[in-house]
Amino acid sequence: xxxxxxxxxxxxxxxxxxxxxxxxxxxxxxxxxxxxxxxxxxxxxxxxxxxxxxxxxxxxxxxxxxxxxxxxxxxxxxxxxxxxxxxxxxxxxxxxxxxxxxxxxxxxxxxxxxxxxxxxxxxxxxxxxxxxxxxxxxxxxxxxxxxxxxxxxxxxxxxxxxxxxxxxxxxxxxxxxxxxxxxxxxxxxxxxxxxxxxxxxxxxxxxxxxxxxxxxxxxxxxxxxxxxxxxxxxxxxxxxxxxxxxxxxxxxxxxxxxxxxxxxxxxxxxxxxxxxxxxxxxxxxxxxxxxxxxxxxxxxxxxxxxxxxxxxxxxxxxxxxxxxxxxxxxxxxxxxxxxxxxxxxxxxxxxxxxxxxxxxxxxxxxxxxxxxxxxxxxxxxxxxxxxxxxxxxxxxxxxxxxxxxxxxxxxxxxxxxxxxxxxxxxxxxxxxxxxxxxxxxxxxxxxxxxxxxxxxxxxxxxxxxxxxxxxxxxxxxxxxxxxxxxxxxxxxxxxxxxxxxxxxxxxxxxxxxxxxxxxxxxxxxxxxxxxxxxxxxxxxxxxxxxxxxxxxxxxxxxxxxxxxxxxxxxxxxxxxxxxxxxxxxxxxxxxxxxxxxxxxxxxxxxxxxxxxxxxxxxxxxxxxxxxxxxxxxxxxxxxxxxxxxxxxxxxxxxxxxxxxxxxxxxxxxxxxxxxxxxxxxxxxxxxxxxxxxxxxxxxxxxxxxxxxxxxxxxxxxxxxx
Amino acid sequence: xxxxxxxxxxxxxxxxxxxxxxxxxxxxxxxxxxxxxxxxxxxxxxxxxxxxxxxxxxxxxxxxxxxxxxxxxxxxxxxxxxxxxxxxxxxxxxxxxxxxxxxxxxxxxxxxxxxxxxxxxxxxxxxxxxxxxxxxxxxxxxxxxxxxxxxxxxxxxxxxxxxxxxxxxxxxxxxxxxxxxxxxxxxxxxxxxxxxxxxxxxxxxxxxxxxxxxxxxxxxxxxxxxxxxxxxxxxxxxxxxxxx
Numbered sequence: 035x036x037x038x039x040x041x042x043x044x045x046x047x048x049x050x051x052x053x054x055x056x057x058x059x060x061x062x063x064x065x066x067x068x069x070x071x072x073x074x075x076x077x078x079x080x081x082x083x084x085x086x087x088x089x090x091x092x093x094x095x096x097x098x099x100x101x102x103x104x105x106x107x108x109x110x111x112x113x114x115x116x117x118x119x120x121x122x123x124x125x126x127x128x129x130x131x132x133x134x135x136x137x138x139x140x141x142x143x144x145x146x147x148x149x150x151x152x153x154x155x156x157x158x159x160x161x162x163x164x165x166x167x168x169x170x171x172x173x174x175x176x177x178x179x180x181x182x183x184x185x186x187x188x189x190x191x192x193x194x195x196x197x198x199x200x201x202x203x204x205x206x207x208x209x210x211x212x213x214x215x216x217x218x219x220x221x222x223x224x225x226x227x228x229x230x231x232x233x234x235x236x237x238x239x240x241x242x243x244x245x246x247x248x249x250x251x252x253x254x255x256x257x258x259x260x261x262x263x264x265x266x267x268x269x270x271x272x273x274x275x276x277x278x279x280x281x282x283x284x285x286x287x288x289x290x291x292x293x294x295x296x297x298x299x300x301x302x303x304x305x306x307x308x309x310x311x312x313x314x315x316x317x318x319x320x321x322x323x324x325x326x327x328x329x330x331x332x333x334x335x336x337x338x339x340x341x342x343x344x345x346x347x348x349x350x351x352x353x354x355x356x357x358x359x360x361x362x363x364x365x366x367x368x369x370x371x372x373x374x375x376x377x378x379x380x381x382x383x384x385x386x387x388x389x390x391x392x393x394x395x396x397x398x399x400x401x402x403x404x405x406x407x408x409x410x411x412x413x414x415x416x417x418x419x420x421x422x423x424x425x426x427x428x429x430x431x432x433x434x435x436x437x438x439x440x441x442x443x444x445x446x447x448x449x450x451x452x453x454x455x456x457x458x459x460x461x462x463x464x465x466x467x468x469x470x471x472x473x474x475x476x477x478x479x480x481x482x483x484x485x486x487x488x489x490x491x492x493x494x495x496x497x498x499x500x501x502x503x504x505x506x507x508x509x510x511x512x513x514x515x516x517x518x519x520x521x522x523x524x525x526x527x528x529x530x531x532x533x534x535x536x537x538x539x540x541x542x543x544x545x546x547x548x549x550x551x552x553x554x555x556x557x558x559x560x561x562x563x564x565x566x567x568x569x570x571x572x573x574x575x576x577x578x579x580x581x582x583x584x585x586x587x588x589x590x591x592x593x594x595x596x597x598x599x600x601x602x603x604x605x606x607x608x609x610x611x612x613x614x615x616x617x618x619x620x621x622x623x624x625x626x627x628x629x630x631x632x633x634x635x636x637x638x639x640x641x642x643x644x645x646x647x648x649x650x651x652x653x654x655x656x657x658x659x660x661x662x663x664x665x666x667x668x669x670x671x672x673x674x675x676x677x678x679x680x681x682x683x684x685x686x687x688x689x690x691x692x693x694x695x696x697x698x699x700x701x702x703x704x705x706x707x708x709x710x711x712x713x714x715x716x717x718x719x720x721x722x723x724x725x726x727x728x729x730x731x732x733x734x735x736x737x738x739x740x741x742x743x744x745x746x747x748x749x750x751x752x753x754x755x
Numbered sequence: 756x757x758x759x760x761x762x763x764x765x766x767x768x769x770x771x772x773x774x775x776x777x778x779x780x781x782x783x784x785x786x787x788x789x790x791x792x793x794x795x796x797x798x799x800x801x802x803x804x805x806x807x808x809x810x811x812x813x814x815x816x817x818x819x820x821x822x823x824x825x826x827x828x829x830x831x832x833x834x835x836x837x838x839x840x841x842x843x844x845x846x847x848x849x850x851x852x853x854x855x856x857x858x859x860x861x862x863x864x865x866x867x868x869x870x871x872x873x874x875x876x877x878x879x880x881x882x883x884x885x886x887x888x889x890x891x892x893x894x895x896x897x898x899x900x901x902x903x904x905x906x907x908x909x910x911x912x913x914x915x916x917x918x919x920x921x922x923x924x925x926x927x928x929x930x931x932x933x934x935x936x937x938x939x940x941x942x943x944x945x946x947x948x949x950x951x952x953x954x955x956x957x958x959x960x961x962x963x964x965x966x967x968x969x970x971x972x973x974x975x976x977x978x979x980x981x982x983x984x985x986x987x988x989x990x991x992x993x994x995x996x997x998x999x
Contacts, residue, residue, distance in 0.1 A: 058991040062998040063978070071997060073976030079963045085970055087978055089997055112995065114968070114980070491987030493914035500985070503912075507965055529965075532912030536964045539853065567853075577816070596794075600816045 065089040065108050081540045082510030082519075083114040113511050130514060132180050136469055137518050139176040143169060143472060144525045163477055167222045170476040174212075174220035177469055181209035210239040211442055211462055212470070215454075218417075218446050219473040229407035229414055230328040233284045236404045239439070240283070246437050248397040250279040254288065266297045274377035275395075281384050282395035282405045286321050286336040289381075293318045296374070309368040310375075316360055317378050320385065325349035327412055343413070350412065357385050385409060399424070399431040400440060421447040438462075451481040455497070468505035468522065471498045488528070499526045503533060510537050520555050535564050543568045544575045566592045573597070582624055602680075643673050644683070651690065660699050667694050667702035674714055684718040688740045689732055695743035701750040708748040715740060774818045777810070785845035790861070791853045797824070799847045799861055805829070805840030805872050807847075807863060809887065829863050829872045831889045840869040848908040850917070851962075858882060862893070862906045862919055870900025875921050877932065877942065891942040893921050893930045901925055904957045909966035920969050920981075922957035926950055927971065929981075929989050948989035950981075968992070 065071070067089055076088040090107040146169045154161040182205065217231045224231065240251040257276040267273040273292070280288045297303055298311035326337040327346045340346035361382045369375045383391040387409035396402040403424055407414060414420055424447050433440070438461035445453035451474060458467045475482040475498070485498040492500050502522050509519040519537060523530040538556065543549040549572055556565035569592035577585030589597050605625060625645050650666040653659070670691050673679055679687075688695070688711065694702055703711070719737055777784060783803040790797035796812040798821065805828060810821040828837055844866040850859070864875035874894035878887045894901070901923040909918040917932040929948040936942050956974040963970070969981040978995040 058979070058994050060994045060996055063995045064999070065997055066999065069999060071976075073974060074958065075972045075976060075978055075997070077959055077961050077970050077972055077978055079961055079970065081964065083963065083968075085963075085978070087995065087997075114993075489985070489987075491983075492985065493916075495913070497985060503965060504967070507963070507967075510964070529913035533965050535853070536910055536912065540964060574815075597815055600814060604816070 063087060063089070063110055063112070065110050067091055067105070067108055080111070080511070081516060081537065082507045082512070084511040085112045085114060086110070087112060133465065133509070133515055134518065135180040136177055136465070137521055139173045140469060140472075140525075141521050143173045167220070167476055170472060171216075171220045171222070174216045174473055178209065178212055178216060181212055182206055205239055205242060207239070207242050207439055208462055208466065210235070210242055210439055211458070211466065213238075214439070214442060214446060215470055215473045219476055219478065222477060224329075226415060227328055228420075229412065230326060233404055233408060236283055236400060237285060240401065242439060243398060243400070243437050246435070247433060250283050250285075250397055250401055253279050253397065261295075267295050268297050268371065268374050274373065274380070278377070278380055278384060278391075278395040279397070281321065281381055282392050282409075283401050284404065284408045286324060287334055290318045290322050290336060293321075298371075298374070307371070309365055310371050313360075313365055313369055313378055314374065317381055320353070320357055320360065321381075323353065324385070325353050346412070354386065357382055361386070393430050396431070398433060398440075399427040400443065402431050403427040417447055417449050421449075449480075451478075451484050455485075455501075459501070464501065464505040464508050467501045471501060493529070495526070495528045499528060499530070502526050503529060506530075506533065506537075510540075516541070517551055517555070520559065524559055531559070531561075534559065535561065538564050538568065541568075543572050566594075570594050570597070577601070583627055586624060586627055643669070643676065643679075644687075647673050647687075648690075651694070654693065660697075663694060663697055664702055666691075667697075667707075670694060671703070671707050671710070674711060681718055681721055684714050685736060685740065686732055688715060688744075689736045692739060692743050695740070695747050697747075701747045701754060703747055703751060705748065705751045705755060708744055708751055712741075712744050712748070715744065775821050777808075777821075782806070785842055786847050788847040788849055788861070790849045790859055791851060792855055792859055794855050797859060799849070799863070801842070801845035801847055801863070801865070803842045805837065805842050805865065805867055805869060807845075825887050827878070827887055829865055829874075829876055829889075831876060831892055837869055837871065840865075840867045840872055842867040842872075843902075844904065846875075846903060846906045848906050848919075850908055851910040860890070862908050864893075864903030864906040864921060864923075866902040866904060873901060873903050874899045875903055875906045875919075877919075890936065891932055891944050893919060893928075893932075893944055893946075895946065898923065898925065905960045905971075907960040907962055907969070909962040909969070910964055912965055914966070918962075918966055920960050920962070922952070922960055922971065922973075924952070924956070926952055927957060927960075927981075929969070947987070948983075950989075950991065 068091065070092045072090045072092050074090060076090075078086045078088075080086055086109050088107060088109045091105075147166075150161040150166065213235055217228060217235065221231075240249050241255075243249045244252040244255075254276055257272050260270075260272060261267070264270055264273070273295075277289055277292045280292065293314055296311070296314045298307040298314055304311060322336040324337045325340050325346055327343070328339055329341060330339055331337055338349060340349050361379065366375055366379070380391060384395060384405075389410065392405040392409065393402060396405055406423055406427065411423065414423060424444065428444075436444075438457065442454065442457045442461070445457050454474065455467060458470055471485055475485055486496045488494055488496050495503075503526055506519040506522045506526075509515040509522065516537065520534055523534040523537070526533075534555075538552055538561070541548050541552055543552055549568060552568050553565045556562065556568070569588045573585050573588035573592060573594065574597070575585075576582070576588065586598070586601060589601070647666065647669045650662065650669055653662045654666050670687065673687065674684065701708075715737070777787065777798075777800050781804075785801045785803055787798060787800045790799070796815070798810045799807060800810065801807045807827050807829060808823055809825040809827070811824045812818065812821055814820055828840075830837070842865050846864050847861055848863075849861040850857070858880050860877060860879040862875055862877050865872050867873055874892055876889045877891040877893070879890045880886075881888050892899070893906075903921060903923050905922040907920045909920070911917055916934055919930045919932060921928050921930065927950045928946050931945045931947050933943045952973075954974075957971050958974065959972045961970050962968070967982060971979050971981070973979075976997065979991055980993040980995070981989060982992040983989045
């Protein structure tokens with residue numbers, strides 16, 4: 035469902051929806067078959083978001099001889115949604131590393147949340163916001179580190195003076211977006227440092243805008259390429275443009291480095307251009323001494339840090355006074371190099387916060403916005419005033435189609451959670467939104483209500499849950515990621531378990547690896563009935579395909595009495611028929627398997643005893659030995675006494691033992707044994723009347739002949755005693 | 756028309772063997788769908804004469820032995836019986852719910868020359884009386900006779916209502932059905948979305964595993980995806996068009 039959020043504007047509905055505007059996107063399906071194909075497509079959903087589409091060639095064309103080797107059709111698998119993120123991080127392995135890596139921070143945070151909720155319930159107090167924001171920040175930092183390393187690749191010992199700009203690995207806008215959310219939502223402690231954090235943010239990510247609009251970064255990259263061929267840089271307009279642009283967005287180290295390339299620094303020129311050089315150096319020193327309202331600066335970055343506002347105010351006033359003093363200095367008159375003079379003065383104007391100069395020096399509104407923080411309004415705070423300022427910058431530097439990060443910034447500044455959600459899901463996909471909701475709701479009651487309120491329109495779940503379900507669906511679509519979907523599903527209070535059950539049912543459990551994983555997940559989340567069903571499916575699969583042992587094993591694990599009883603019945607019939615058969619050996623193993631467990635379901639252990647009884651009966655039949663017959667009689671009694679012997683087997687057992695009951699050389703059973711068997715016979719004939727009676731397939735006279743034999747034996751036994 | 760089940764050997768291609776044949780020489784089988792119950796496997800078969808039969812297996816180990824459990828016509832009033840109808844197609848969709856605690860139920864719609872049989876109806880098994888009963892009808896008053904091309908019952912992962920889709924010659928519609936019956940024993944239904952078909956005959960409708968996305972195919976040779984936004988408004992989300 036998410037991903038359908040459209041841009042906001044109307045505040046009356048959650049997300050404005052106008053059917054006229056929402057024309058569905060058309061996606062091509064590349065199937066690689068020769069035309070013509072039939073319009074008849076066939077579809078089938080696989081796990082998660084994966085849709086299989088079968089495409090067929092027209093039957094008329096497939097018959098021609100030329101086409102004999104041609105395939106008649108093809109199944110194309112489509113993965114829906116989540117694609118945006120793949121384009122963001124286009125390397126599947128790297129993407130999966132992010133997916134796997136984010137599991138543990140997410141799960142950890144959920145555990146903390148549950149623990150805090152439990153604790154506050156115990157104490158009847160609201161959970162501590164301070165503590166919670168600490169966890170959220172930890173979480174945010176962990177996720178952030180997964181998205182790639184930014185910031186200062188280690189600088190080489192011998193720096194090339196002509197390398198003004200280090201081009202690290204291309205940053206991802208996913209990381210840029212995450213950091214924006216972190217700055218505004220997770221990092222509660224440094225709310226007052228937001229402007230400086232944004233300065234750093236732009237330093238790292240200005241290059242991302244280059245694809246769509248001109249940027250300061252792009253300007254510097256172009257100038258750097260040009261730099262190698264330049265002799266006297268100060269005569270080139272691009273040099274001064276690069277410097278003023280870099281200064282306007284606060285890249286002070288680059289500015290100073292560029293200024294030191296000025297021709298007046300060269301030893302042979304020093305004499306003749308002393309004043310000029312002095313002015314360049316004075317500006318460079320002023321730049322490097324710029325007061326910054328922040329705790330610290332990364333290595334190699336310039337500026338003077340001021341921790342509190344009053345210190346900063348003092349330093350700022352002093353610094354501005356120095357700039358003004360330099361601006362009015364008489365030395366400018368002695369500077370003969372006109373371009374240097376003009377452009378250095380221009381730099382002073384930037385530092386003094388001249389809006390026109392800043393507008394000229396920057397390329398797009400975010401840069402101009404940052405320039406405002408640096409040189410015009412360093413104390414801007416509060417989202418409302420920041421938003422007003424942003425609007426002003428957009429007016430000065432309008433953009434027809436805003437970059438996705440710009441839209442995100444506007445959403446954040448406008449305090450419009452819906453827009454932020456829409457931008458996140460539209461531009462950065464389900465991963466982003468599933469993980470970012472924790473940041474958005476941290477300490478923000480409005481966002482919390484919006485995201486966590488249960489909605490009838492969504493089938494009774496919250497927006498947060500719906501986003502997690504969507505992400506879990508994406509994970510479910512891939513064989514390498516479905517195993518982590520349960521962690522997200524279990525955090526969904528309402529529909530998570532329902533989807534988890536379906537996900538588990540969708541897995542091909544007859545692959546033993548998948549089955550074991552399935553069972554493990556079920557054990558973790560108390561889904562006993564699901565794992566029992568999986569084991570039943572596997573048991574039947576093996577049984578059906580001739581792997582009887584595995585079949586019985588898994589049915590036993592599933593405690594599937596119905597099927598085990600059926601198997602027991604089959605085995606019983608078989609044992610009854612083929613005791614002398616050579617193929618009996620292959621069944622013996624099965625009986626062994628079923629009989630060894632102490633608490634076997636369905637009285638299967640009986641078969642074990644039955645087999646022994648049948649064997650001794652066999653000996654009796656082979657040679658007429660009274661000793662053997664007596665033994666067989668004893669085992670008949672013991673098997674009939676045993677409570678594990680199912681009632682339905684009583685009559686067949688007695689019928690099989692007719693020969694023992696009518697033993698020529700004298701009765702094998704004594705009076706009490708005879709009475710026991712007669713009672714059992716009576717019980718089993720009564721059982722015939724019950725509805726659950728199972729017909730065993732004996733001749734119709736079986737009951738009466740057993741009864742007669744028992745009566746005879748009893749009579750003889752009484753006489754003997 | 757026959758029914759067969761799989762028979763594989765390790766590391767060999769899947770082989771199928773025929774277990775049971777349904778249908779006579781006169782009547783074609785139009786659709787056959789298995790139910791989800793774990794305790795007894797059920798199969799609903801719709802024939803070209805408008806008769807629908809429910810078969811079940813009594814012995815779970817014996818897939819050859821099917822027993823006819825019920826025979827029904829797709830009408831709300833179970834007393835009325837119609838003579839032989841002529842059906843072109845039929846669509847059956849079982850309730851995807853796997854739990855045995857709920858009564859078995861399926862959705863059935865026909866494309867026939869007998870208007871009363873066409874409209875999609877939800878059939879539920881009444882355990883006490885061992886019979887199938889129509890408990891809901893998914894059609895507006897004026898559209899009850901419309902030929903139905905396809906029906907699909909969405910998986911329910913926790914919604915308080917059931918979600919179903921119906922494709923007729925006029926439109927694709929999406930319905931909500933209450934999970935619990937009202938005092939008359941009927942399940943109240945509400946149509947939540949309708950999309951005209953514009954000469955595009957729907958051939959197949961499938962819900963994804965969460966019941967959030969509906970995919971359809973039709974005579975225009977395209978796959979369409981339908982979703983609901985956060986306000987519960989259903990719309991056509993994407994079209995997938997085959998291309999070389």
